[in-house]
Amino acid sequence: MKTMRANVFRGVxxxxxxxxxxxRATPGSAVIRITLTTICGxxxxxxxxxxxxxxxxxxxxxxxxVIEEIGxxxxxxxxxxxxxxxxxxxxxQCRACLSGNQAQCGHGEGYLAIGGWCFGNTINGAQAExxxxxxxxxxxxxxxxxxxxxxxxxxxxxxxxxxxGAESGGVKIGDTVVVFAQGPIGLCxxxxxxxxxxxxxxxxxxxxxxxAASRRMGADVVLDYRHCDPVAEVIKLTGGVDVAIExxxxxxxxxxxxxxxxxxxxxxxxxxxxxKLQIPYQAIAAGLGDHRIxxxxxxxxxxxxxxxxxxxxxxxxxxxxxxxxxxxxxxIREGYRVFGERLDRVLKVAIRP
Ligand SMILES: NC(=O)c1ccc[n+]([C@@H]2O[C@H](COP(=O)([O-])OP(=O)(O)OC[C@H]3O[C@@H](n4cnc5c(N)ncnc54)[C@H](O)[C@@H]3O)[C@@H](O)[C@H]2O)c1
Ligand SMILES: [Zn+2]
Ligand SMILES: [Zn+2]
Numbered sequence: 273m274k275t276m277r278a279n280v281f282r283g284v285x286x287x288x289x290x291x292x293x294x295x296r297a298t299p300g301s302a303v304i305r306i307t308l309t310t311i312c313g314x315x316x317x318x319x320x321x322x323x324x325x326x327x328x329x330x331x332x333x334x335x336x337x338v339i340e341e342i343g344x345x346x347x348x349x350x351x352x353x354x355x356x357x358x359x360x361x362x363x364x365q366c367r368a369c370l371s372g373n374q375a376q377c378g379h380g381e382g383y384l385a386i387g388g389w390c391f392g393n394t395i396n397g398a399q400a401e402x403x404x405x406x407x408x409x410x411x412x413x414x415x416x417x418x419x420x421x422x423x424x425x426x427x428x429x430x431x432x433x434x435x436x437g438a439e440s441g442g443v444k445i446g447d448t449v450v451v452f453a454q455g456p457i458g459l460c461x462x463x464x465x466x467x468x469x470x471x472x473x474x475x476x477x478x479x480x481x482x483x484a485a486s487r488r489m490g491a492d493v494v495l496d497y498r499h500c501d502p503v504a505e506v507i508k509l510t511g512g513v514d515v516a517i518e519x520x521x522x523x524x525x526x527x528x529x530x531x532x533x534x535x536x537x538x539x540x541x542x543x544x545x546x547x548k549l550q551i552p553y554q555a556i557a558a559g560l561g562d563h564r565i566x567x568x569x570x571x572x573x574x575x576x577x578x579x580x581x582x583x584x585x586x587x588x589x590x591x592x593x594x595x596x597x598x599x600x601x602x603x604i605r606e607g608y609r610v611f612g613e614r615l616d617r618v619l620k621v622a623i624r625p
Contacts, residue, residue, distance in 0.1 A: 277625070278330040278400030279604050284321035287331065288605055295396065295404035297343035302408035304337035304355060308421040309398045309623045310595070311604075311611050312359075312429055313455060314544065318392070319608060322546060325393060332399030332623075333359040333391035334428040336421045339412070346408045354415040356581065357398075357405050359429035360388040360572025364410035375569035388572060399604060401625045413577035419584060426456070426591040426620060427580040433542055433570040434460020434519070435580075438468045440568040441515035441540030445469035448510040450532050451491075451517040452502075454482040456594055456620050457542055458519030459489045463589055465517070466490035474509065476502045476528075481617045488593060506532040513537060521545045530555040536562040598622040 274294040281287045297303045315331050317323040325331075339353045349355075362374035368387065369377050378387035390406060391397040405411055415424055434457045443449055449465040451458050454477035465473045466489075475491040477483050478498045486494050493509065495502045506513060512534030518526050521543025527550075529539045535557060556563060583589045596619045599607035607621045 276401035277601060278396070279332065279601070281318060281325055281329050281331050282327050285319060287319050287608075289602055292330065292400075294402050297341040297404070299344045300346060300406070300408060301343045302339055302346055302349070302405045302412060303341040304335065304357070304403050304405060304412075305340045306335055306337045306398055306401060306403055306625045307354075308336040308425045309625075310334045310425055310620050311399070311607055311623065313457070315392065315399075316608070316612050317544065323544070329392065330396035330400050331392045332397035333389065333393070334425060334430075335391070335398035335403050335405075336415070336425045336428070337403065340402060343408065349408075349412055349414075353412075354421075355412045356415050356424045356428060356577050357403075357411050357413065358432060358570070358572030358574075358577050359391060360570050361390055361406055361411045362388045362573045363407040364573065374573050375571055386569060389569065399601065399623060401601070411572070411574055413574040413581065416581060416585060419581060422592055422595055422622065423584050423590075424581055425622065426594055427577060427584070429570050430456045430594070430620065431460045431580055431589070431591055432572065432576060433457050433568070434462075435464035435467070436568045436571050437461035437517040437519060437540045437542045438464035438470075438515070440566045441517055441538045443468035443470050443515050446471045447514040448472045448474075449515045449517065450474040450476065450506050450513045450529070451519060452476045452525040452529055453518070453520035453543070454479070454486040455519065458517070459485055459594065459619075460591075461517045461519050461542065462486055462491050463489045465515070467583075467588060470515075472510065474506055474513070479614070481619075485593070485619060503528050503531045510534075515540060518543050523547075523549060527552060527555065530563070533561075533563055538564040538566065541565065541567045594619045595622050596620060598624065601625040
């Protein structure tokens with residue numbers, strides 16, 4: 273049996289490169305040879321034991337590669353095509369997908385959340401030499417020749433999720449927007465809010481590197497929560513924003529988002545929470561403020577990827593400044609260390625098999 277190198281999760285803080293069986297294409301699926309991938313904040317949750325996955329799983333959900341093998345029933349592709357695959361791989365045919373909730377794909381008649389996220393969650397993921405792509409017909413997005421791997425790898429999850437914060441929030445021309453937290457996701461929300469037509473984008477973080485990056489991604493005002501009360505500043509500047517985007521996943525930022533909203537405003541939440549969330553009585557105007565609270569899981573599928581790649585081609589958005597470091601797959605543990613401890617001004621790390 274042919275084998276490959278892959279980053280395998282074994283237990284809390286126990287993970288690393290192992291020799292594992294190489295996947296073979298099955299009907300409806302394809303195998304790609306990974307040429308570039310990265311590490312997500314969610315992978316940090318996994319290796320730290322904060323998000324449970326089963327031991328033995330290959331981690332990672334941000335694949336760029338070349339088609340190696342095509343399963344029966346998949347048409348319009350050939351071996352050697354360069355492809356980007358979203359972190360979320362909808363089937364395009366189930367109840368959730370056909371209701372427009374592609375990210376919640378895959379649970380038949382009953383809905384259960386997060387079903388569209390398979391890579392590095394329920395099936396082997398992308399931090400490997402090869403990857404089996406399920407529902408290949410719906411998920412292999414051909415990369416135009418004029419785009420490099422580095423220009424597209426952050427579209428699989430980071431940009432797709434970040435932009436969705438602004439899209440789900442319904443940002444309109446002229447809106448005022450605040451984004452709480454400027455990690456890679458929040459930075460892309462900042463860029464997304466600007467793309468959607470916001471007249472003022474305010475961002476909040478407490479890390480100088482990220483605040484500087486936020487300006488480059490399009491924030492008009494950056495607030496350092498270590499030195500000011502961000503809610504008071506936002507209210508002073510806007511009287512209450514139209515849309516507040518949560519990009520961290522803790523009570524404080526969720527609550528701050530709510531407190532920044534104008535009546536009728538929208539809280540668009542992207543963070544992954546680990547515990548009960550509370551809604552303060554005044555911030556929600558006793559439940560009578562016409563507020564909207566929406567949550568979004570990263571949109572996936574090949575059409576989403578095609579659109580995002582066109583944003584890069586059309587020079588509307590450049591994700592490459594976020595890719596600050598690079599490691600070979602064999603040194604992925606060092607990549608996790610640098611990314612996880614936020615060393616050396618890191619934003620995202622490229623991993624090359
Ligand atoms: N919805 C989705 O589909 C989806 C997809 C990917 C990641 N996520 C989640 O999005 C969140 C953000 O991911 P990331 O990789 O950008 O995170 P990250 O950990 O890289 O960045 C978090 C940022 O928050 C800042 N921060 C800390 N405390 C703060 C506070 N009180 N106020 C404002 N900023 C503060 C930090 O300085 C840091 O810059 C995580 O919860 C992640 O799991 C969601
Ligand atoms: Zn992710
Ligand atoms: Zn589906």
